Amino acid sequence: MERADTDFLTGEERTGEPERAFAPAAGVRRTMGMELLRVENVTVRFGRFTAVQDVSFSLYAGQTLGLIGPNGSGKTTLLRTIASLQRPASGTVMIHGEQVRPGLESAARNIGFTADVPPLYEGMKVRQFLQFVAAGYGLMPEETGTLIDFWLEKVWLTDKAGAKIKGLSRGMKQRVGVARTLLPNPNVILLDEPAAGLDPAGRVQFRRLLTDLREQGKTLILSSHLLADMPEYCTHIAIMSKGSLMKFGTVAEVSAGADDGRCRYTLELAEPIANVEAELAGIAGISEIAPGRLRVTFLYESGKDRAAGLLRTLVGKGIPVAGFSAHAPGLEEAYLRTGIQQVD
Amino acid sequence: MIGSSRSYAIGMAHFQLAGGALSLGLMLSAYALIFGAVVGSYLYYGGTPYAPAKITDAAITILFMVEALVLLLFGAARISLAIRNDVSSRMMESHRLMPIPAWRAVAGYLLGGTTHALAFAGLTLIFAWILAAAAHVPLGDVAFNQGLLLLFAGLVWSAAALLTLIYRHAFFIALGMALLGICSSFLVYATIFLPGVLLLMGPLIGQTVFRYSSPVRLEWGFAASIAGQAAFFALFFNGACRRYRGMYATTFTATQAFLLVLAWVFVSVCGMGAWKQFLMLPRPYEWDQPGFYAMQVVASIVVGMLLSLIPAYTMAVEQGESRRMAYLAWPLVVVTAVALALIPFGTDQIGGLTWKNVGITFLTVAPFVMAAYLFCRWYRLVAFGWVVLWLSVGVVVLWLAPMVVALVAYLVLPGDSQKILQTITTLSPIGLLIDRWVEEPRDQVSPIAGMIVQWVGPGMLLLLAWALRRVKRGATEDRSGGSGMAAVGVPAPPAVG
16 A cells, blocks of 8 residues: 555655545544643542542643653543543533533544553454444545554554454554544544553654654643653643642643752662761762662752762762762653652 | 444444354354254154144244243343443443444444344244244234334343443343242242232233234233333433443433332332233132232332332432432422322222322331432432442331231230231331221221321431431541531542443
C-alpha cells in the first residue's frame, strides 16, 4: 500500500494519501484552535473516599497534557471521568462546549480512551476485532478496511492482522488497544499508561505517533510514570496527588517551578563509608539527603562555582568520591520537589 | 439508525465469539441429520404399535421440550456468560465508549449470544410443522405455542441480563437455586402459593406450550400472563440498560421501581383469579378452601413487601439528587403501600373482602414500607446490604418470631391457649391477616389493637436505627473536631458497573 510506505511524521509525505484516512468520522468536528476539553470542578468519590478533588483545567486543540503522580493519586479516575466511564459526584466535563453525559453520541465520537490494560476480545483476530470496533462506531464499511490497514501500519502490527489477539505479547496488545482508540478518529484522546508494555524501540515510535497526533490538532491526555519522555511530546503537565492537581501548566512552567537556585546532585562513592549522611549534613546548604550504599543524592545550590566548591569540600572531608554530577531542574525535579508521598 | 452496522456490532461480536457462521452451520446440520435419521428409522421400520397421531404428538412435544431447554437454559446461560466475560475483561467499558445506545447494546447481548439457540428454535419450528402437517395438527397451534415460548424466553433472557449486570455471578446462583427448588419441590409450592409466579410461568405450567392433543385455550389468564411477562420484560430490559450504562446509582428510577411493585400486584391479582387455568393439581378440590386463598394473599403480600425495598431504596437515593423526589418520596411510599393492599382483590374466596379489610391490609403493610424507606434514607450511604440486613431482622422479629412464640404457646400452655395464641399472633402481620380472613368470626383481639401493635414494632426498630445513627454521627463529629463536617458532607453513592 502506498500509505504504508509514507512517513507519518511530515506533512509533505502525507500528500497523495486519501483524505478520508485523516478525515474526521461522521459527527466529529474539525478542531484546530478550539477549546476542545474543559474540566470544571470535577470531584469523584467512592463511598467516603475522595478519588478526585475539585479538578479544573481546559485544553485546546493541539495540546498534550501529561498527567503524573504516584499510584492512587487519581489519574486513572480522572481519565475515566473525562471518558464518561465514571460518574463525578460534582463538576462537569465539556467537549466542544457540550457537557459530557452517559450515552451522549457526540461525546462518544469525540473521545477515545485506552486503559492501562486495554480490553480486547482475545478470541478474535486483530483485524476482526478492529472491524467490530469500526462497526460499533458506524464507520462506512467501504472505508473500514483501508482505515484498519492504516492504523495497523501506524502501530506496527500489519503483519499481525490475521493473528489471534490471544497469542500477542503484552506490548502488541497495548498497540491493538491504541489502534482501537484511534480508529474512529477521536479529537480527545485519553491514554492511561500507554507505553507501559512497549519495548524501547516501540516507545520511540510511540512518541512519534503522539507528536504527530498532536500536530493534527488532537487533544491528548496521557498518564505516565516515564517523566523523562514527556517533554518530547507533551505541551502541558499536571501533577496530581491525593486526587488534587498540585501543579498545572506548560512543560516549561512546571519545570521552571523547580528552579529555586538549587539542584540535585548525585555522589558516587568508591567504597561504602559509615555516617555518610552525617558527613553531608554537616556541610552548610545541603538538604534532602537520600543516602545509598554507593550512591547518595541531595540538594545543594546550583552553579558551576558552587558545584566545584562542594566537590572540593567533599574530597577535603575524605569522602571517596568516584563520581559527582549535577542535574538541571526538570520535570522529575519539579515532581520530587512537590514532596508527594507514595500512596499505599 | 435501525439499519446501521453499529446497531448489531455487539451482537455480531458475540455471535462470532460463539463460533460464528461455521459453528452455526455445523450445529444446524447435525440437528437436521439427527432429526432425519429418527424420522427415517421410524418410517423404515414401519412405525410402532401406537397410533401415528400419538407418535407425532409425542415427537412434537419432545422437540419443543428440547427447544425450551435450549432457549431457556442454554440461551440464558450464553447471555449471562457474554455479559460476565465483558464485565470481567472490562470490554463492556470499551462498548460504553462507542456511540451505541444502551438499549441496542443490551439487545446485542440478548440476540448475539443466543443466535445459535434462536436458529435452533427456527429449525425446530420447521420440523414441528412437518410433523404437524403429517399428523393433521393445525399449524397455527404450533406457531402460537412457539410464540408463547419465545416470549417467555425473552423474559428469562432479560432477567438473566439484568441479574448478571447487577452481579456477575447472580444468574448462575439464581439458576442453581431454581434447580434446587425444582428438586426439593419448593418451586412447585412457590407456584401454588404465589399465583403471580404461576401466571408468569404460564407457558410452562398446566396448559403448557408442550401439549398438542388439546391446544392452548385462549382464556383470559393467558392474556394476563402475556401482559405480565411483557411488563416484567420491559422493566428488566430497562433495568439492564441502566446497569449497562453504569452511570446510575440505582438500577431503576423510583417510578420504574414502583411500576415493578405494581406489575407484581397485577400478576398476583390476575394469578389468583386464573390459577386453575394454569395449575394442574392432582386433586384441586383439596386446595379449594379459604385458608389456601388466604395463604396465597399473604404470601403475595410478603413478596410484594420485599419488592417494595427497591422503590424505597431508589427513592432514598434519588431524594439526595433530585429536589422533585424530595416532594414525591412520601406520596410514592404511600402509593406503594396502597398498591400492595390491593392484592386481596385477586380472590373473593376469603369472605368479607371489603374496603375495611383492604384498609387493614394497608395499615399492616404501610409500617413496613415506611420503615424500609426511612432505613434506606438513613443507611443508603453505607450499603444497600445494611438496609436488607436491617429489614431482614425486622421481618424475623416482627413477622416470624410472634408466630413461633404463638405456636409454642399453643402447644405448651393449657386451658385458655386459644386466646393466648390470638393475642400473640396479633403481634405478627401474618397472624393478623390470617386471623382476619380465615378465622372470622372468631372472638379475636380487636383489629384496632392489632394495628397499634403493628405500628409499635416498626416504630421501635426505627427508633433503634435512629439512635444508632445518632451515636455513629456523634462519634464522627468527635473525630472531626466537633465540626460535624464529616457527617454533614453527604457523599453520593458510588457509580455502579
